[in-house]
Amino acid sequence: MSDEGVDDEREALLTIAHGAVVTSGGVSATHVLTAVTEFVLARGLGPVTYGVYAVAWRVAQLLVRLVPLGSVATLQRYLPAYEGSPERRSRVAGVAFGTTAVVGLVIAVGVWVLAPRIDAVTVSHPSFPSAMRLFGALVGLSGFVMLYAALFRAATFPAPGRAVCG
Numbered sequence: 057m058s059d060e061g062v063d064d065e066r067e068a069l070l071t072i073a074h075g076a077v078v079t080s081g082g083v084s085a086t087h088v089l090t091a092v093t094e095f096v097l098a099r100g101l102g103p104v105t106y107g108v109y110a111v112a113w114r115v116a117q118l119l120v121r122l123v124p125l126g127s128v129a130t131l132q133r134y135l136p137a138y139e140g141s142p143e144r145r146s147r148v149a150g151v152a153f154g155t156t157a158v159v160g161l162v163i164a165v166g167v168w169v170l171a172p173r174i175d176a177v178t179v180s181h182p183s184f185p186s187a188m189r190l191f192g193a194l195v196g197l198s199g200f201v202m203l204y205a206a207l208f209r210a211a212t213f214p215a216p217g218r219a220v221c222g
Contacts, residue, residue: 108184115174116191119167123199125159127152128206135210149207156203160196167192 098106131152138144171185171192178184 104181105183108179108181108187111179112184112187112191115167115188116195119163119192119195120198123160123163123195124152124156124202124206127156127199128202131203131206132210135207152203152206153200156199157196160199164192164196167195 097109101109130148134148135145138148168189171188174188175181175184
């Protein structure tokens, strides 16, 4: 193997290692901040109110995964592929945002309607339906945050079949 090939391989490995260190640091910081936030909420809210928050938050986390309905993967796959066609890229992004808006609205309305029923079968606390309804609205909005992030990631990915390095 030539020296140039070894240097390229070493540079690629260093880049991967650097990315792994940055990613693991970010993940660790996220876990620490989550633990501290949960501790502060548990101490500040008290056991009953914290239980209401925890159940509503878990249900909302499950629903957040449904909101984009495949739009994130679609944006990351097709926006780079349609690099030379701004009309097709706009159409793909428009359909992704439209789908997310409709699914987010359906989930928010569903949570609004079902919040009292979920309360009845879970915690039976008077503040649960309003907390669940608030999280239901936030679930819909989180879909748009996920799509904007996907747009930025798609802008940095090469089109399929293109070389990533040189």
